[in-house]
Amino acid sequence: MGSLGIYFMSLFKCPETVTKKLEAIRARFFWGASYEKGGLNVGSLQAFNIALLQKWRWRYLVHPGDLWVSVIQAIHGNRFDKVNVSSHSTWSTLVTTCNDSVSNGFLPNDAFFTKVGNGSSVRFWFDTWCGNSSLFTRFNRLFHLDLNQQDTIANKWCNGEWVWTWSRSNLGGRNSVLFEELKSLVSQFHAVDRDDYWTFSISSDGLFSVKVARDYIDHIMLPSSSVATIWFKFIPRKVNIFLWRLSRDALPLHWNLSAKGIDISSIVCPVCNNGIENVDHLFFSCSVAKEIWIKIRVWLNCNMPSFGSWESFLSWIEGSFSNNVVLFAVKKKMNNTTSKDTRAVYKSDV
Incomplete structure (x- = not known):
């Protein structure tokens, strides 16, 4: 089922209304820009569609002696950038889309x-x-x-x-x-x-690649954020996504739900019943969160300061990773414990 969309977009230009609808559904969960532009490195469907169609241009140019190329030239002429057919034909639409991607500055x-x-x-x-x-x-x-x-x-x-x-x-x-x-x-x-x-x-080896073309178009097409995405390769993907949502205050906390007009009986933190449930309180100021931070410091045996907000924690973690402080503490802890002991530490501490 997942390949049906790829098959369609590799032959036809996806209607703009369909692309916008699909992008809108996905945007409720993920932002499809690169890490450098503050997204989750999820490519645009429109860019994917254009890149797949551009592959036909590459095949047409690189394999001029193929039978299908001869058939296309006999019907539509021998110039890819100019076809002598009505705008309703599949090939004409494909060629127009490829040419528009250049005239619009995507390539x-x-x-x-x-x-x-x-x-x-x-x-x-x-x-x-x-x-x-x-x-x-x-x-x-x-x-x-x-x-x-x-x-x-x-x-x-x-x-x-x-x-x-x-x-x-x-x-x-x-x-x-x-x-x-x-x-x-x-x-x-x-x-x-x-x-x-x-x-x-665009490609370093000179060969066409749908991924290279899509990434290039995405870089031009997609918006950017002032804050780049921090992505740690050694932790699970779902944790990285959670941190990305946390950094953009996009978690379904009581304060955020209330700000969106959703009827919430109370915006007070349900964990400690003291303070508004927002990012800074739930992860740093809540009494339970403070207890967890104390145990994290003990487990890592790391001189970690107290944090009052996500911004202060992010500032410290960026400096610590640049100096390998956290990496050294984690590596040292993992080397001194077995896998079984490590699971026990996590279970008892939490």
């Missing part, structure tokens, strides 16, 4: 970049091979004057120099300036004896 123009070898498979005007956009986009006026607009680089590079075929001998003042810019831009090119190949500029 850079040179995300799919051609490394030129002999130039036999790279189109001079349409493919991105010189700079961060195609020459068709940057020199559109010259493109329309070219008699051989579909030429590859190898067609225009003969015997170590460029061969130009313009529709008129006198290009005119403005076109002449553009032509000089074009010649200067491509002057550093030299053909080499190897095949051309495509690379995904």
Whole structure:
């Protein structure tokens, strides 16, 4: 069942209303930004959808000789960025979504970049091979004057120099300036004896990855918090999530429920019946919490100060971890006790 959504999003653009509804449901529990941006590193569904569709672009470019590519080109034309079909077709919607992700700034123009070898498979005007956009986009006026607009680089590079075929001998003042810019831009090119190949500029190894594309889009698309998420790899995931909710005062405590308009009979702490049940009281000021903190200090044999709020505890824990104070205390305690003794310590102390 879990793969049904992936199958759908890898072929079709997910409707915006559906994506927003799913994101809204998930946002009740988790915030899907990276750790650095204050989230739980849960990717956006919209970014996932775009990344899956972009994989078709990669396949189309990297495997031009495949049968399905030939069928697509026969029906829709041989340019991925421009299709000659109605906007209601599946392929047209896929291509439009891929192109929109670039125009909207989710991916850079040179995300799919051609490394030129002999130039036999790279189109001079349409493919991105010189700079961060195609020459068709940057020199559109010259493109329309070219008699051989579909030429590859190898067609225009003969015997170590460029061969130009313009529709008129006198290009005119403005076109002449553009032509000089074009010649200067491509002057550093030299053909080499190897095949051309495509690379995904965002990835470190140059190969397309849905995860890399999704993470990149998430970084641009998702909002950020002023406080980064602290994630400890050596403690259970559910504990990390609990601490994340605690740091954002998102626990269902009486004070928080009352602030949201929920009818609560009392906002007094049900543990000690003394003080309002909020984060600072329940975890630091409550008489039971203070007893637990005393036992934690004894168990760790650590010179830990008293805390009155989450902010003071967080400030201390960040400094302690940077100096390995807590890590050293825990490691020392675990080395001096067996697994059975450790479970007994937890049980008796709590």
